[in-house]
Amino acid sequence: MAYYPRRRAAVWSGPGLLGTIYLVVGAVVAATHHYFMHVLTFKQIVSAVLAVLLWPLLLIGINLHVH
Secondary structure: OOOOOOOOOOOOOOOOHHHHHHHHHHHHHHHHOOOOOOOOOHHHHHHHHHHHHOHHHHHOOOOOOOO
């Protein structure tokens, strides 16, 4: 009987564990830096998304608020 290794499905199944952890940490850091307060306009939404994705920059003191 021949052994054929299983292949991973070619369908994208979403972010992996590390990606999920990165986004959760980013959301927590962004929340502690008040990026989710009064998210009503497009600029504030963009600022919140940037803060979640680029959260290491927040830790070194860079302001990601879009003006």
